[in-house]
Amino acid sequence: MFINRSFLINIIVVMTMFFGVAAVQANNKVPYLQIGVFSDKATAKNILQQLESSGFSAEQRTIDAIGRPAEVVLVGPYERTSQALYDQSRLRDIGWSAAVKRFPALPKPKPSTFRATASGSLTAELRGFVDDPLYPAEQYDTFASLAIQPEFHMSWNDRKSSLTFVPFVRVGDKDEERNHADVRELMWLNAMGDWELRLGIGKVFWGVTESLHLVDVINQIDQVESPDGEDKLGQPMANLSWFTDWGTWDLFALPLFRERTFAGVKGRLRGPLVVDTEQDARYESDDKDEHLDWAIRWSHYIGDWDIGLSHFSGTSRDPKIGDDFGVNSLGQTVLIPRYNLIDQTGLTLQALLGDWAWKLEATSTEEMNQRYTQAVAGFEYTHVGLSGSSMDLGLLLEYLYDDRAELAPGPFADDVMLGLRWVFNDMQSSEILMGAIYDLEGSAVSSSVEASRRLGQSWKLTLEYRGASGLEPTDPAYIFRNDDYFQLGLGYFF
Amino acid sequence: MRMSNKLFVVPVLLTAFLSPLSVSAQTTPEQRGFEISKEADRRGNGFDDFRAEMEMILKNRHGDESRRYIRVMGLEVDGDGDKGLSIFEEPADVKGTAMLTHSHKVETDDQWLFLPALKRVKRIASRNKSGPYMGSEFAYEDLGSQELEKYTYSYMGDEVYEGMDCFVVARDPVDKYSGYTRQVTWIDKAEYRPLKTDFYDRKNALLKTLTFIGYKKYLEHHWRPDEMFMENHQTGKTTRIVWKNYRFRTGLNDSDFQVNDLKRAR
Numbered sequence: 001m002f003i004n005r006s007f008l009i010n011i012i013v014v015m016t017m018f019f020g021v022a023a024v025q026a027n028n029k030v031p032y033l034q035i036g037v038f039s040d041k042a043t044a045k046n047i048l049q050q051l052e053s054s055g056f057s058a059e060q061r062t063i064d065a066i067g068r069p070a071e072v073v074l075v076g077p078y079e080r081t082s083q084a085l086y087d088q089s090r091l092r093d094i095g096w097s098a099a100v101k102r103f104p105a106l107p108k109p110k111p112s113t114f115r116a117t118a119s120g121s122l123t124a125e126l127r128g129f130v131d132d133p134l135y136p137a138e139q140y141d142t143f144a145s146l147a148i149q150p151e152f153h154m155s156w157n158d159r160k161s162s163l164t165f166v167p168f169v170r171v172g173d174k175d176e177e178r179n180h181a182d183v184r185e186l187m188w189l190n191a192m193g194d195w196e197l198r199l200g201i202g203k204v205f206w207g208v209t210e211s212l213h214l215v216d217v218i219n220q221i222d223q224v225e226s227p228d229g230e231d232k233l234g235q236p237m238a239n240l241s242w243f244t245d246w247g248t249w250d251l252f253a254l255p256l257f258r259e260r261t262f263a264g265v266k267g268r269l270r271g272p273l274v275v276d277t278e279q280d281a282r283y284e285s286d287d288k289d290e291h292l293d294w295a296i297r298w299s300h301y302i303g304d305w306d307i308g309l310s311h312f313s314g315t316s317r318d319p320k321i322g323d324d325f326g327v328n329s330l331g332q333t334v335l336i337p338r339y340n341l342i343d344q345t346g347l348t349l350q351a352l353l354g355d356w357a358w359k360l361e362a363t364s365t366e367e368m369n370q371r372y373t374q375a376v377a378g379f380e381y382t383h384v385g386l387s388g389s390s391m392d393l394g395l396l397l398e399y400l401y402d403d404r405a406e407l408a409p410g411p412f413a414d415d416v417m418l419g420l421r422w423v424f425n426d427m428q429s430s431e432i433l434m435g436a437i438y439d440l441e442g443s444a445v446s447s448s449v450e451a452s453r454r455l456g457q458s459w460k461l462t463l464e465y466r467g468a469s470g471l472e473p474t475d476p477a478y479i480f481r482n483d484d485y486f487q488l489g490l491g492y493f494f
Numbered sequence: 495m496r497m498s499n500k501l502f503v504v505p506v507l508l509t510a511f512l513s514p515l516s517v518s519a520q521t522t523p524e525q526r527g528f529e530i531s532k533e534a535d536r537r538g539n540g541f542d543d544f545r546a547e548m549e550m551i552l553k554n555r556h557g558d559e560s561r562r563y564i565r566v567m568g569l570e571v572d573g574d575g576d577k578g579l580s581i582f583e584e585p586a587d588v589k590g591t592a593m594l595t596h597s598h599k600v601e602t603d604d605q606w607l608f609l610p611a612l613k614r615v616k617r618i619a620s621r622n623k624s625g626p627y628m629g630s631e632f633a634y635e636d637l638g639s640q641e642l643e644k645y646t647y648s649y650m651g652d653e654v655y656e657g658m659d660c661f662v663v664a665r666d667p668v669d670k671y672s673g674y675t676r677q678v679t680w681i682d683k684a685e686y687r688p689l690k691t692d693f694y695d696r697k698n699a700l701l702k703t704l705t706f707i708g709y710k711k712y713l714e715h716h717w718r719p720d721e722m723f724m725e726n727h728q729t730g731k732t733t734r735i736v737w738k739n740y741r742f743r744t745g746l747n748d749s750d751f752q753v754n755d756l757k758r759a760r
Binding site: 079080082083089093119155159162189191202204207230241243306352357382385426428429456460 | 615760
């Protein structure tokens, strides 16, 4: 009796333990591929190493096989059985047979998703001006320089977090103002579901048209780089993005202002007086370049239509030149830029209708208690497969408008841009973009050609021409009448 | 050996008795071509999502070479075309450029390009589908989602190709903006894998031949080629695509293929 009772208790205890453990384990048992069970540790180890050298994540465990310790070799673990089945066929391809079995998962550190990359470009540039300089005592005809722009990027947390650093330096130019350095980007990004937060220095692009980018108010133009206004200085910002089914919301806080860059004494593309950026600029805001600017933008796409609506409140990126003067260290009279406070609402629209892309950018701005409107509207028509070849030809037409007419500070108030985009679609990605902007109320024509072609695997050759003709003395661009130039660039990308 | 023979016989018998393909006496070549393509499509689907790397080697008539390296991700969408994201690694001057495609069964696909130098997300006209992909001999439409509804079909007969019994099926693009009038594909009867496709241009002249090389099986029943070799007969140029690191069911979902993600896809 006594023996029987203790026997029963033992059975109950063992069963409780067994089911108890089984219940716990069932919860965290995960699929593995069992390669085999071995009595010999060394054999198991050998097989483990073979599997690992074939690129599989393998484990070796000691189990109890009919009362004796044995070594089991496993591949895994897997989150889903389907993934185990996939590796099962991969293993079969290289001669291993394996069975899918569930084993308790060992606590394993998650594989790191940290990734770091370095890339960038080094570009040699040669600029030659067609006409003699207007101020021959100071200016030159040709300029050569070197620009470097490396990019360091690291991401972690499954690419949800990242840090990007893009410095830029130009050296060797005769114009000291063109020899400059900038932090194009130093941005920390954190993505959380439908939200993204960016903190640091960066660049924002909202525009859709080709001739002018009216709505892009976040970044200052790095004008010494190119007069086309497409090179931008890095802007310090906090940017919160929210993605919803009814569009994307972007909120920007812009704490520090960047002044526009201008050509120096020895440089071309300037007027009789140099715009001095060494001295403090004049600001409407008492906070000067520390005024906190704000911007908000909503963007969405519905079918073939893209729409963006933005509002900016803060210091204008466009300076007023000619109202303020100063004296530089050499005793010369210089121009001091003035930056007013503005409230600017911007609209972008684009419709892709077959081979036609219809575009509109418009802004309404309040500055010094005056409101003005600017707009660019037009289309790009793409002819695919030019006469049976694989080349594409794009035809661009845009109308540029400013309701301040002759009082507009920019050269384009009632103008038409005609452009041609020739894409070769070849191995070297050759491309030519030509454009001419005609003043409908005068005789001024400003034209540009941008051509590029890859050489080999890592080099790129670019050719650029910018010029203007028929400029009248009242035209804001009249001071650049002798500054038509060709530019050759050879870039190495790494 | 015995086992595998038996396993092989069973599906063949099933096919013979149950499949609509067997009732060829009553079916038109159009119906039969569609049925074969539908079965090939069915077998190609069901992978949920994938990631892979694609190396492209472009060669011109003189043997000059150019290389592209692109990371690709794809997502199957129920009831619509697939979604795809390509991130360019090489050549270095286009590094970080990303392309997002939301393909549709009948309507034109939606496509966006992210240009990292400008930080610009540009919506592009996907109707330019006949254009070369990255200067290669592959057109956008050759690499895009191959939806059944985008073609009409015609069964042209049986042929042995590379020792394999094949169906020869012609398909004609429905879209008038396609660069082709006809594509003729050799599909092996055993696994319904495309082995070779001849492309005929708008003038109905033989333009290109695509061969699929080194099929491997993934996820039990998904066959994917290791290489795709495209030869242009009119220009003598070739492009070889070498697929690397195919991974299926990697847990990608719709939120990884949003326009907003383009800015941080890299």
